[in-house]
Amino acid sequence: MFSSDIRGRFRSMMDLQRLRLLNELRSRRTIAAVADALSYSPSTVSHQLSELQREVGVTLFERDGRRLRLTEAAHVLARHADVLLARVELAEAEVAATAGAVTGVVRIVAFQTAAFLLAPALADLAARHPGLRIETVMSEPDEALEALERRGCDLAICDEYEAVPRRRPAGFAFEELHVERVKLVVPRDHRVAGGTPVRIRDLESEVWAGGAPTESHGRLIIEVCRKHGGFTPDRRHQTCDVLALLALVSAGQAVTLLPELARPERDPAVAVLPIAGQPVVRRIFTAVREESLARPALAAVLAALREGRRAKLVR
Template identity: 40%
Template sequence: MLDPRKLHLLRELAARGTIAAVAEAVMFTPSAVSQQLSALEREAGVPLLERTGRRVSLTPAGHLLVEHAQAVLEQLDRAAAALSAARGGPSGPLRIGAFPTAARVLLPSALAALTAGHPGLEPMVAEIDPADVSAALRAGELDVALVHDYDFVPPVTDAAVGTEPLFAEPVYLTGRRSLAEARDDAWITGKPGTLCHLMTIRACQAAGFEPRVRHHVDDFDTVLAFAAAGQGVALVPHLAATAPPAGVTLTPLPLSRRTLAAFRRGHGGHPGVRAAIAAFRTAFRAAAADLPPAR
């Protein structure tokens, strides 16, 4: 019989690409991961990996098994969620990931409601970039997370991760009335590799120019402070701009940032995850009552 723990390692190899990355994610040594995968090959009775020097790739049989492994691991999560529901109300640790704006603006009230309504729960929050959430969910480091995506930046899909839309918010341009007016300005963006940075670059490209980036800043409070100091223009989502510094003008653009709850497929029915999502929705309604519904 195939061992689900070994199937998890094979799925992580397919997602991460190297045994070293899998070992780091699951806190094993690379040799231990290799041994477990070799044992899985023996259990499967067919080669699952192709080894060329230090490089490892999946065979067609390996890719096929990953598809089935996803279904098996998802069903095991469903079984765990059902057993948790049978034990009664949500209880125990609940590991929540959130991007900084959500952690600052929305989570305090959501956590207060969550612990008041479910005193047996122990929420544990970690700030995380949305780009890192899928890996953290697959590895079991998080139970549920708040993530976002932008227009011009297609969401990254992961067969192991499910999402529920929560709400959408407009994106503002600081200091100018349109992107065309900001063509020759210095720009403040997130660090390269972040969704915020990519959204800014692509929005400017769609307007017909490449932005001249002067500052790379991820914290939107700092972005707004830099804008107030005349250090450039920026694109800032609504929740990050509810109290802009004096002198900063905000022009809404036909751009949106969408916030979603993310969880492992099969784990979305867990009582703790459902309670957290309900608390998120309540907090979002209070903080963003004037915003359009999620789409």
């Protein structure tokens, strides 16, 4: 139990930013990583964490080589910090809702090809709400969800393939935004480039290009080849960058899988073909923290994304 002196110190501690730094250190593990993520200097992060430890009055950090290791007290405090930060976010959202003004900053983390859905929504928001500032970072969906959990962003746009479902953390609100098919992409003069659906098992001897096994695109290729073809693909080239994938395929150095939203047909040197048998489907969804749903700025962004989806369906 805390002493009465420690309780007094704890009750006087109201700096939520330092609590956020504690949470960031818990997940990122190093001061340098926290500083880089939040655009602070390492010395600033170190000083603020030292101040937090002084204010609480108990040891929160211990040196472990060149790293700071969180003590049990720090982990306890970080768990309470999660609750406090969530309550503050809820209060801010509800206060903003009473004003009704669509202003402020909304930070979005999305995967690369989501830009084709996001960009039209941003144009619509700029016209309707000039006081709203949207900031975007392109990153892998797993990283987007982690950023949302750490409150490093307000909205995550993620994808998942039926062969590789994505986790759904508690406390998040999810909404499906787009559903599309995944296509096979091969060189224009490839032996299977006849326009008819292609059996994956006919590509067992091919060289494949795709994401790393830890990334959703890499896992997709592995699972589709295993499920539809009964083989392990020869993945010699690892990248999730669409332009790099198309360059490899158009040069005759690989085949790959790409969803329709990536628009592989824009490269005249490749052939885009349907997969025979059960379709391979990608789903795109948004994720936000439940306590932020009442915030008008975030609600406006979600509404713009929905309108873009409906417009796409009408076309």
